[in-house]
Amino acid sequence: MKSTLRFLLASFLLAATCVPPCSAALSEVQMQAAYVFNFIKFVEWPADTVKAGDKIRVCMIGDDGLHASLSAFNGRKAGEYELQIMPQSLDSDDLSACHVLYIDEREQRRVVSILKSLGDAPVLTISDISGFAERGGSIGLLYRDNRMLFEVNLAATRKARLHLSGQMLNLAANIFGR
Amino acid sequence: MKTNALQCTILIALLATTSHVQAAVTNEDAWPELSLGDLMKVGVESASRKKQSVSNTAAAVFVISASDIKRSGALTVPEILHLAPGVEVARLGNNKFAVSIRGFNGRMANKLLVLVDGRSIYSSLYGGVIWETENLPLEEINRIEVIRGAAGLAWGSNAVNGVINIITKRAQDTTGWLVDTHGGTATAKAGLMLRYGTKGEDGSAFRVSMNEQRRDGGKEANGRDAQDIWNDRSLTFRYDKPNGIDTRWFFSGRIFDSQSDETWLVPTLNPAAMYNSAQYGATRLTPFISNRSGGDLLGRLEQTTDGGGEVRVQTYFEKFQGDVPSASDNHNTFDFDAQHRFPLGESHDIVWGGNWRQTKHHNAMQPGGFLTTSGADTTVNLSSLFAQDEWTLLPRTFSLQGGVRVERQTFGGTSPQPSARALWTPNEQQSFWLSWSKSVRSPSVVQRKMGAYAVAIPASGSGTLPVMVYAAPPEQTGFGNEKVRTIELGHRAQWTPTLYSDLTAYVSKYEGVFGSRGQTITANNSTASGITGLPVDPACTAEMISFGLPNAAFGAPGLCVTHLYGNALPVRTRGLELSTEWSPLPVWRLQLNASHMRVDAGENTPYTSNTLLYGSSPKYQGSLRSSYNLNADLQFDFWLRRIGGLEHVADYGGASAMTPIAARTELDLRFAEQVTSALELSLVLQNLLSKQEIQFHPDYMPSLPVVPQRTIYLKALWHDR
Numbered sequence: 001m002k003s004t005l006r007f008l009l010a011s012f013l014l015a016a017t018c019v020p021p022c023s024a025a026l027s028e029v030q031m032q033a034a035y036v037f038n039f040i041k042f043v044e045w046p047a048d049t050v051k052a053g054d055k056i057r058v059c060m061i062g063d064d065g066l067h068a069s070l071s072a073f074n075g076r077k078a079g080e081y082e083l084q085i086m087p088q089s090l091d092s093d094d095l096s097a098c099h100v101l102y103i104d105e106r107e108q109r110r111v112v113s114i115l116k117s118l119g120d121a122p123v124l125t126i127s128d129i130s131g132f133a134e135r136g137g138s139i140g141l142l143y144r145d146n147r148m149l150f151e152v153n154l155a156a157t158r159k160a161r162l163h164l165s166g167q168m169l170n171l172a173a174n175i176f177g178r
Numbered sequence: 179m180k181t182n183a184l185q186c187t188i189l190i191a192l193l194a195t196t197s198h199v200q201a202a203v204t205n206e207d208a209w210p211e212l213s214l215g216d217l218m219k220v221g222v223e224s225a226s227r228k229k230q231s232v233s234n235t236a237a238a239v240f241v242i243s244a245s246d247i248k249r250s251g252a253l254t255v256p257e258i259l260h261l262a263p264g265v266e267v268a269r270l271g272n273n274k275f276a277v278s279i280r281g282f283n284g285r286m287a288n289k290l291l292v293l294v295d296g297r298s299i300y301s302s303l304y305g306g307v308i309w310e311t312e313n314l315p316l317e318e319i320n321r322i323e324v325i326r327g328a329a330g331l332a333w334g335s336n337a338v339n340g341v342i343n344i345i346t347k348r349a350q351d352t353t354g355w356l357v358d359t360h361g362g363t364a365t366a367k368a369g370l371m372l373r374y375g376t377k378g379e380d381g382s383a384f385r386v387s388m389n390e391q392r393r394d395g396g397k398e399a400n401g402r403d404a405q406d407i408w409n410d411r412s413l414t415f416r417y418d419k420p421n422g423i424d425t426r427w428f429f430s431g432r433i434f435d436s437q438s439d440e441t442w443l444v445p446t447l448n449p450a451a452m453y454n455s456a457q458y459g460a461t462r463l464t465p466f467i468s469n470r471s472g473g474d475l476l477g478r479l480e481q482t483t484d485g486g487g488e489v490r491v492q493t494y495f496e497k498f499q500g501d502v503p504s505a506s507d508n509h510n511t512f513d514f515d516a517q518h519r520f521p522l523g524e525s526h527d528i529v530w531g532g533n534w535r536q537t538k539h540h541n542a543m544q545p546g547g548f549l550t551t552s553g554a555d556t557t558v559n560l561s562s563l564f565a566q567d568e569w570t571l572l573p574r575t576f577s578l579q580g581g582v583r584v585e586r587q588t589f590g591g592t593s594p595q596p597s598a599r600a601l602w603t604p605n606e607q608q609s610f611w612l613s614w615s616k617s618v619r620s621p622s623v624v625q626r627k628m629g630a631y632a633v634a635i636p637a638s639g640s641g642t643l644p645v646m647v648y649a650a651p652p653e654q655t656g657f658g659n660e661k662v663r664t665i666e667l668g669h670r671a672q673w674t675p676t677l678y679s680d681l682t683a684y685v686s687k688y689e690g691v692f693g694s695r696g697q698t699i700t701a702n703n704s705t706a707s708g709i710t711g712l713p714v715d716p717a718c719t720a721e722m723i724s725f726g727l728p729n730a731a732f733g734a735p736g737l738c739v740t741h742l743y744g745n746a747l748p749v750r751t752r753g754l755e756l757s758t759e760w761s762p763l764p765v766w767r768l769q770l771n772a773s774h775m776r777v778d779a780g781e782n783t784p785y786t787s788n789t790l791l792y793g794s795s796p797k798y799q800g801s802l803r804s805s806y807n808l809n810a811d812l813q814f815d816f817w818l819r820r821i822g823g824l825e826h827v828a829d830y831g832g833a834s835a836m837t838p839i840a841a842r843t844e845l846d847l848r849f850a851e852q853v854t855s856a857l858e859l860s861l862v863l864q865n866l867l868s869k870q871e872i873q874f875h876p877d878y879m880p881s882l883p884v885v886p887q888r889t890i891y892l893k894a895l896w897h898d899r
């Protein structure tokens with residue numbers, strides 16, 4: 001029994017390690033979608049809005065290509081929540097009904113007014129607009145050389161009553177608003 | 179035992195298939211399985227990065243990224259600007275550049291506004307950029323936005339042909355130690371940049387860098403070594419502090435010091451003093467090392483407002499001193515700028531604000547030197563107010579933009595600079611835009627108060643008298659603003675995920691461009707007057723003596739011509755600018771740029787500056803740049819440029835000055851290897867197809883024409899993470 005367990009553990013470990021080259025490249029929209037999926041695993045929404053097993057509404061503004069990549073995650077489980085990828089948001093939609101909102105770089109002129117219109121609704125806002133986290137977004141995606149990293153604004157997530165796990169904060173390139 | 183053997187076999191089989199399993203995890207279909215830690219290690223296909231920030235702008239914008247800068251192998255900002263279509267860059271020597279957009283190029287090209295992090299770097303002395311002193315470490319540049327066309331509304335005067343907006347990286351993105359050093363030949367002789375950055379617990383970050391560069395060795399057109407050194411050093415810092423959700427502070431500062439060669443060809447009537455009259459006319463060589471130094475300090479506050487708007491307040495202070503043969507400039511600048519952007523209703527986005535800048539110049543001229551000023555101390559005041567609205571009629575499909583800036587400058591008076599634009603985005607892949615704008619260029623200190631003894635024409639064998647030509651300070655004709663009205667039409671398309679194009683067409687009409695308004699000719703004494711019938715001006719004798727003709731004191735005859743410059747010429751330019759990008763493979767990126775321009779400046783007469791206008795910019799330019807990643811660690815880049823010839827001839831006479839400049843082809847190559855995760859080595863060859871010819875005739879500042887050399891250098895870039 002023990003040796004079988006050890007054997008299974010060894011095989012699992014082998015399968016889990018990333019053998020080089022791990023630096024196979026992804027397209028930009030695949031990266032962004034994969035990041036959104038992963039962030040949801042590490043974020044807790046306030047108990048009065050979402051419970052374990054509930055559906056998390058993921059909205060986005062601005063880009064067909066990214067919406068197509070995000071749709072790959074529709075119905076999947078991220079941690080305790082099930083993802084529901086909403087159709088692309090129109091300006092008339094009530095964005096504070098979303099749990100996650102991705103704002104495409106195309107909307108950079110409107111980004112501050114979008115963030116302000118959310119008030120303190122528990123929405124996790126993510127974007128690759130430069131300076132997004134510094135301006136009150138929850139998570140900003142940024143490039144360093146040809147890799148994509150992320151930075152977090154804790155003052156913004158506190159306002160939205162979201163809790164980000166310490167594991168995720170350790171990986172963040174920058175943390176603002178501690 | 180049997181079980182063990184079975185287990186071993188399975189284990190070996192698993193091992194054999196492990197790499198396949200890993201491949202399955204990291205291949206195209208399994209990307210959704212990547213964990214957060216994995217995502218941070220995977221690269222993004224550069225071919226898939228969208229041309230985003232400019233796709234919904236109603237203007238001709240080209241963005242040069244930090245990666246473009248690195249892979250071009252260029253070591254100075256002017257060379258990097260050549261990456262954008264429609265930008266003209268010529269080297270007058272190791273350390274002197276002529277940079278412009280859409281015409282009117284020259285070392286003192288004055289139709290371009292250049293900013294570094296919001297600080298204007300064009301000198302109010304002559305309205306151009308002293309590129310020798312703007313050597314910020316290239317590793318600190320996040321991107322350069324090149325905006326072509328009249329941009330006076332958004333940016334103020336001097337932006338008549340375009341704006342170059344250099345944005346440096348946030349301090350948060352430059353933490354740790356970085357060493358960037360190179361060594362090689364000619365313009366890449368030696369350089370060292372050291373940078374240290376650190377982050378604070380509150381999310382703030384600070385960096386400081388030291389940069390020292392040494393450059394050498396051009397040659398004269400006849401092959402002789404030319405005095406062409408350029409050494410400079412600078413110390414810069416940047417501090418970024420975001421505060422909570424709404425506030426961001428930004429501070430930056432710099433001190434610098436540079437020495438560069440400024441050997442000029444100064445007019446003389448003394449045959450014994452002439453350097454090489456066959457090549458350079460009646461001039462003598464004045465070897466001179468120009469010393470320039472100064473510093474600046476900038477502070478900015480950005481705040482988001484509850485209504486969804488943003489306020490930005492910025493101030494900077496700058497100090498500069500520098501000299502050229504027979505003249506020096508010492509100036510202090512203070513600038514204050516405030517802007518407020520806010521949404522109005524559902525479909526309006528309004529920006530309004532104001533700017534105030536004051537520069538105090540002190541110019542000292544050498545008595546009897548060939549440059550003069552009508553007053554040593556000048557204060558230039560610039561103030562403006564602007565308002566602009568973007569009206570979105572159909573969300574993400576059609577919008578209109580319009581506004582006006584009213585500006586007041588000491589010499590140019592008050593002038594409005596309106597602009598109107600339309601942007602139509604029929605689908606996500608394409609956009610069309612149209613713009614009309616009027617911009618103004620206000621006179622600089624040089625163009626109001628400075629005069630120059632431009633040319634000396636010695637007596638000829640056939641009995642003509644010696645002549646001294648003087649360009650009088652243009653304030654005598656009341657030289658005021660140059661005005662331009664521009665209409666542009668543009669189209670952008672992402673044809674396939676790997677093919678992108680951006681095309682702009684424009685027509686510009688200029689009024690009152692700086693040019694000759696006529697001349698007066700006088701005789702120095704009664705002898706000369708008797709021969710020519712011209713009126714006598716005794717001051718002419720003093721000029722003759724001062725420029726190498728002592729016999730004038732004893733009655734030798736001569737003539738003096740005084741050119742009057744002012745608002746003279748209407749000029750029309752029109753052209754096309756194209757930039758395309760294609761990625762045939764995910765690891766290979768090609769960029770093809772091309773531009774064409776026609777200048778119409780009316781008839782060519784002997785006493786106008788038409789040759790300067792016609793001949794100072796090439797009719798066409800093209801470039802092909804390839805970036806190829808052989809594997810994750812090895813890069814090969816090449817950059818081929820073709821630049822049309824110039825008809826402009828120099829002022830000072832002589833064979834060299836009269837020769838038009840032939841079209842040239844330039845080729846740069848770069849090989850780079852990421853030796854370890856922290857160290858990258860690269861080998862760069864520049865200007866490989868150089869034909870040892872000059873690229874541009876010196877205008878206004880008559881420096882000795884120097885031929886840029888082929889360069890080869892080795893660079894090491896090390897950073898800890």
